Amino acid sequence: MRHDSELDTDALIIGAGPTGLTLGIALLLQGKRVRVIDKHLEGLPYSRAILINGETMRSLEPLGVCASLRAAGQPVDGIELHVDGAAPCTLHGATGASGGPLLLPQVLTEQILCERYLQLGGALHRGYRFELPEGSCDGSAGAVDLLPIDASQPVLAVQYLWLFGCDGMDSAVRSALGLTWRGRSQREPGHAIDARLRQWTGRTNVALHASAAGFALILRIAPLTVRIAGTTAAQCHQVLRQLPVEAITWESSFNIQFRSADCYGKGQTWLAGDATHVHSPIGGRGLNMGMADALALAEAVARQDIDAYVAQRKPVAARWVRINYGMSRVLMGSALWSQLLRWALRFCVRLLLAGGGERLLQPLFVRIIRVNETQA
Ligand SMILES: Cc1cc2nc3c(=O)[nH]c(=O)nc-3n(C[C@H](O)[C@H](O)[C@H](O)COP(=O)(O)OP(=O)(O)OC[C@H]3O[C@@H](n4cnc5c(N)ncnc54)[C@H](O)[C@@H]3O)c2cc1C
Structure with missing residues (x-):
């Protein structure tokens, strides 16, 4: 396979969804060099999430996206x-x-985040996927080959200090770290x-x-x-x-699935958003929790205190997955x-x-x- 010359970055983010882009913007604002990669050539054409809650809007204020979000919603x-x-x-x-x-379609939320990310000088590589064998990543800083979706394109070799898996519920980063993904599905x-x-x-x-x-x-x-x-x-x-x-x-x-990761990462490799927790859309929290994870993770990186990220976000996710499961049984269950x-x-x-x-x-x-x- 043909390789591009090796690219260097402080943070390599896998996934240009709402979590990855929010994390990217927050890290750029700290002066870090950031690269986001996504396996899709374009954002998804349909919207999953359609609600951003007021608390999320407040916490997004320093990122400079709220005026555009409000104007569009x-x-x-x-x-x-x-x-x-x-x-x-x-x-x-x-x-x-x-x-x-x-109320704002996720497509538009992602568009607004992406525009801001690029405006701040973030690098975005679409059409590349992260793929490593299960359990093969020990979490330390290093280099990774990102595979092109179009085989005629070169492999992207990236050297990073931090690797962040914001790659959704089927997270390849979580799998590469060999982390357990526990939970259950809803019949209805x-x-x-x-x-x-x-x-x-x-x-x-x-x-x-x-x-x-x-x-x-x-x-x-x-x-x-x-x-x-x-x-x-x-x-x-x-x-x-x-x-x-x-x-x-x-x-x-x-x-509908209700799942969460037992562990959020190790060393220099950490997960956020749907890669760590999924649940039913009832309550409209998935995207909001992903953005809150991203902001907490960026702050923990700045303070060099990743334990604070896990201590802050993991109990919130565990609690909501439990509550959301109960709500979903009551509102959608056939029992x-x-x-x-x-x-x-x-x-x-x-x-x-x-x-x-x-x-x-x-x-x-x-x-x-x-x-x-x-x-x-
Ligand atoms: C029907 C429905 C309705 C919903 N409604 C709401 C709502 O109203 N409010 C709310 O807050 N949430 C809602 N959600 C949940 C919300 O959509 C998710 O929580 C949110 O998209 C998670 O964002 P994320 O960035 O963590 O992951 P994703 O949005 O899944 O983004 C992950 C990104 O990673 C990329 N990727 C994945 N694997 C790789 C790989 N190996 N290499 C490279 N790239 C990769 C994907 O292409 C994708 O762009 C809803 C979900 C559904 C299904």
Whole structure:
């Protein structure tokens, strides 16, 4: 294989997803030389995450990306509840001290991060993959050959002081380090649809439809684009039929896993983001936790105290994977107890609404948003 002359860097980041790009920007701002590589020639054309919470926005402020993110996103200005066909109820006022959560397709988040990363002088090599045999990496600083996706291109040989695996749930860096990836899968898949509308008719940027058949959320991710996310394809399509749809732009069922890495790395090689934890999209935390990992990791590198990174982030991830598993069983599980609990929840909401309980639900909604914001 043909080799390019060896490239030198302080930090080699595998993965140009939200975690890798956030880490790249934070390290560049410390004056480090950074190279990010990604096996895809372009960012993925579809969006997985669509929510950035207020706490994440606050912590991204020093990176110089927040104005662009806010300009591109839609605020979570409230939620419209449709429960068992009862008259809908609108709850407002989700914006907390941090400016509140923002609905923004991951494609755009990555684009904005990438522009900032390149503007700061970061090197980006697309179309190269990191691949080493399982357990063959001892974590020390060194050199690695990155393989081109297009065989006519030269191998990229990179010498690094730090290697960071931000390469998602099937992390090749985690595998090269030989780390254990523990957890379980959910039997019930989730379903999501993105659709372009002819016009916007909603009262708030989020709506929840819940019935005995399951639930579906409508999330306005651009002025005339919605994401419908729900328990089944049928449930999502039923909600979609009530909207002035121009075209479905993306649709997918996805399997849900709850996993975390036992160890976050060793020596000069560390993992962050989905490479260390995955869970269901309920709560919209995956991307937020990846960005928080990246910022904590960059700070730990600056302070030369990597133990602080693990001590800070690992318990947060373990706790959220546990809570998220419970939430997913309740909201999506097919077991009888899950169905009964969902029925009881809907019954309580209906009772509250019948008794003019919007006044009670309103502060509860604001509180849920605030608690979610402080946990990333
Ligand atoms: C349907 C769905 C909805 C979601 N909704 C939300 C939400 O609303 N809010 C939220 O916070 N999170 C959400 N998530 C989770 C979120 O998408 C992920 O947590 C997030 O993408 C993780 O970012 P990451 O950078 O760690 O990994 P990824 O986004 O997976 O990026 C990893 C990158 O590494 C590259 N890569 C992988 N292996 C290699 C290799 N060997 N060599 C080179 N490059 C490699 C990949 O090409 C990719 O670009 C959702 C997920 C799904 C599936």
